[in-house]
Amino acid sequence: MIDYVSKGQIRVAKVLADFVDQEALPGTGVEAAAFWAGLERMIATLGPENRALLARRATLQGEIDAWHRANRGGSHDPAAYRAFLEGIGYLVPEGPDFTIDTAGVDAEIATMAGPQLVVPVSSARMSLNAANARWGSLYDALYVSDAIPEDGGAARGASYNPIRGAKVVAQVQGWLDAFLPIENLKGPRSHGEVLAYTIEVGTLLFDVGATEPRAYLSDSAQFLGYQGEPLSPSAILFEHNGLGIELRFDRNNPVGAAHPAGLADVHVEAALSTIVDFEDATAAVDPDDKVACYLNWLGLMKGTLEATIATARGSTTRRLASDRTYSLPDGGEASVPGRSLLLVRNVGHLMSDASVLDAGGTPVPEGILDALITSLIAMHDLKGRGTLRNSREGSIYIVKPKMHGPEEVAFADRLFAMTEDVLGLPRNTLKMGLMDEERRTSVNLRECIRAARERVFFINTGFLDRTGDEIHTSMEAGPVIRKSEMQKTPWIKSYENRNVDIGIACGLPGRAQIGKGMWAKPDLMSAMLAEKIVHPEAGASTAWVPSPIAATLHAIHYHLVDVGARQAAIVGRPRASLDDLLTPPIADRPNWSVEDIQRELENNAQGILGYVVRWIDQGIGCSKVPDIDNVALMEDRATLRISSQHIANWLHHGIVSEAQVIEAMKRMAAVVDGQNAGDPAYRPMAADFDASIAFAAALDLVLKGRQQPNGYTEPILHARRLEAKAQGSAAG
DSSP states (O other), X not given: XXXXXXXXXXXXXXXXXXXXXXXISTTSSOOHHHHHHHHHHHHHHHHHHHHHHHHHXXXXXXXXXXXXXXXXXXXXXXXXXXXXXXXXXXXXXXXXXXXXXXXXXXXXXXXXXXXXXXXXXXXXXXHHHHHGGGEEEHHHHHHHSTTSOOOTTOOOOSSOOHHHHHHHHHHHHHHHHHHSOEEETTEEEXXXXXXXXXXXXXXXXXXXXXXXXXXEESSGGGEXXXXXXXXXXXXXXXXXXXXXXXXXXXTTSHHHHHSTTOEEEEEEEOOSEEEEESSTTOOOOSXXXXXXXXXXXXXXXXXXXXXXXXXXXXXXXXXOOOOEEEEOTTSSEEEEOOSOEEEEEOOOSSOEEEEEEOTTSOEEEHHHHHHHHHHHHHHHHHTTOSSSOXXXXXXXXXXXXXXXXXXXXXXXXXXXXXXXXXXXXOTTOEEEEEEEOSHHHHTTHHHHHHHTTTTEEEEEEOHHHHHHHHHXXXXXXXXXXXXXXXGGSHHHHHHHHHHHHHHHHTTOTTTSEEEEEEOOOTTOHHXXXXXXXXXXXXXXXXXXXXXXXXXXXHHHHHHHSOHHHHHHHHXXXXXXXXXXXXXXXXXXXXXXXXXXXXXXXXXXXHHHHHHHHHHHHHOOSSEEEEOTTSOEEEEOHHHHHHHHHHHXXXXXXXXXXXXXXXXXXXXXXXXXXXXXXXXXXXXXXXXXXXXXXXXXXXXXXHHTGGGSGGGOSHHHHHHHHHHHHHHHHXXX
């Protein structure tokens, strides 16, 4: 039972009211009475609009379903389909050319290009790790990952392996030669030749021990500053493609002791920005959960968040990193940011939250709560009340997910404006990250950007959610292709290219990010280094990575590719085809073997179960789940949406039967139980399927998947998680 207190005509969970009154409001200059009255106005004004937008989604989906049923079996007619979507208002006319007017944007968003992390706000430890991933050690990232092969005696192990260490140093040396070239009168030299790095009269010198011992940077402007003594610096800071590279010296370190110049490590500027996630990566289903998340966000904004980490040597307390200060070549000092710029992802428009009840006793849209409360919390940063600064430009960056088309973006713009009015913030303090992950947004992206042209700081492609929405939107068109074939479809190529084309045409470069999606295989860093360079090559100024190590290694791609130059080269190319974007990924006369069908079914089932069991039983919103080939994949609600909708589609079109689905789910549940056998908090599913709420949730997501709004998983997950929590409370 939730204990409520009255705030005007609305009722607020006491735990949330106490948090706001006692912890979030003090120091912001916002009075409690004004805050609660403002929330009441927002709910009364925007609540009905929110519900109307969700009803509009359902109406459009019903019309699309009917059209596909009437046209099923024939060849796809792009012109007829486009005309139909225009006729029902799903596809809207484009207005005149424009460019965004977003102002007051931090450099990490506006002008710099580099990796972006996404982290669950529910985990203080992970949030701190992500915030501190602004700088990462190339030596560490290469050494502990598969990016360096283990052949030739270079195996990873519990103790330092000098053979592996030498391979790491050689790889980094090659990058340094490419990014920070040095030369003397004899021509180009290598960092591998350097015996000493010194600063003399503001000039950085390299002793290469040759006939002409002194070498210089080919571009002296790359040298930004140093720490320690000029003739024996402990660190030197450089810049390449707008990103920092720091050389660290320590002859007491095993690596530094083996290096002629004492070079012990190389740090690179890695996660320029981090999305602190209240949505897909987080499992928050009741007031206690929400307040725990808000508390972590408050700690980040105040700079006070801490997490105690148990290690083999005891425990350690993790805190936010300080900025890095350097002596300048010509005297004086300057600091560079030590932390990732933190953005906050609010929930979308779909879910309601019983933390607050409206005047009629109905749970209010969760997105309204998130907008007001996360912005209130961020005011501690805007007012400089914290020990560390986040936005130096005085902005609050809110990533808004799962919006369908321009009218929903316009609604979010009004929501942000009302939030600013309640909190007394200047107009457009709240910036909007527009996630291009629903088809109705993709096909209307230009008009979506126009609807928030003074706030947009970010657009990105999200292949995972976008595929889930594609399957659900085209549910009645026929059986969809196998998941592994999705990347080869016309709509995917058009989707990825159109996003960049439209972003550039709308003036995002220099003002906002154009982003790409997640690398979902956190243990396969060698493959990431080989493949993820396609994102900056596509003209994207950021792309998502699953860990600080991945951020450090992905940063290399932004040194190899000048994103600004790529965007300039893309300007004016023909926009990718809208008809391709609207082509459903339907299998043409599918001739899959029984084995192919079973493998697809089991792989989907394993991913669903491996994620859902932790979500329901332990409240873990983001998990590393092995697939059927035992490759660990980062799973969140977006990947869950694809897998559940895929099985639901095949079930609907008779590719698999309900009995076949249930049998596969039971068999894979036993596999997932085995994978989690070492987790003392894990509750096995296969021991008693009827008693497992997690297994019931997984079945619901598939067997009831076609009826879920836009194929979303949240309604089922939230209901079943609440059931599991109630069961746990009763048992306790």
